[in-house]
Amino acid sequence: MLSIGKLGRAAGVKVPTIRYYEQIGLLSPATRSEGNQRLYAPETLSRLAFIRHARDLGFPLEAIRDLLALQDDPHQPCAAADAIAQAQLQAVNRRISQLNALRCELEKMVAQCAHGSVGECRVIEVLGNHDLCLHPDHDEGHGPLADHDHASH
Amino acid sequence: MLSIGKLGRAAGVKVPTIRYYEQIGLLSPATRSEGNQRLYAPETLSRLAFIRHARDLGFPLEAIRDLLALQDDPHQPCAAADAIAQAQLQAVNRRISQLNALRCELEKMVAQCAHGSVGECRVIEVLGNHDLCLHPDHDEGHGPLADHDHASH
DNA sequence: CTTGAACCTATAGCTACTAGAGACATTAGA
């Protein structure tokens, strides 16, 4: 049996995150020690690593919930898992093309900056006048792809 | 003088969002009609359009706050605006390369799915076993680039 | 047995909004 801290270190997930996953029902409640501390069976580690990996790939928690349910029932057809992964792939692709458009415009903006005073700054000017923008379509196609920033550990 | 609704339609920003911007001090409080409704001078439209455009480019609100302050003082050197834009550009670039790695892995996952049962599904398997992943470095370099999904209007 | 680390619960905060309730204001048409 693992303590929550050891489980977290092994899976690369912070302790409060594990408690959060339990709270929202992504992990089932752990058994407790006599002193009320959580104890985990080693199998929980693979489940948590699964979650972690899916989060790294940008899957939203709700999709992960579905994937875990599928994993628990290996005789089901795989189509549902495939559909979830494909949806995620499409969300990633949408986000990439959107960000490419942004990058393009940002690069032009920065390149045109003459490093003078703000009054004649292209950065400020382009932001203020959308017509100067060469990609006027960057307000479309934003998909629901969560930005996951648990990098800071 | 414009009502909040007309201002919002003209700038492509929802009414509650304008009130929110006022609340957090991004827009100064509007004058009010006798019946306590907000009235905006036409100049506010360009300020709001500026915000909208910067949001479309992914700038966080705090960066926009700084950019607006710069815009208000045209004699300052442009270096600060340039730095903000460059930081945003770098954040976008980081996010793009990160998403490219994710796309790569997702594509492999989906391509290997044999559409059988979950028990032999590559999607589930790869998620559960990080070692099967060909890009094991996707847990690094996540920058603070907000995902802005106000596309739904 | 003591000490320090790890653990517990509960609450609040983060970004950038969005949604809803219930009441008041404005405006276009009859």
Add this chain to the structure above:
DNA sequence: TCTAATGTCTCTAGTAGCTATAGGTTCAAG
């Protein structure tokens, strides 16, 4: 002029996915 429809007001709470803090308890090493 009245009325109905739409617009607007404030306030609160909710969204995703955690993170941080406070104040207390338990565990493991020495």
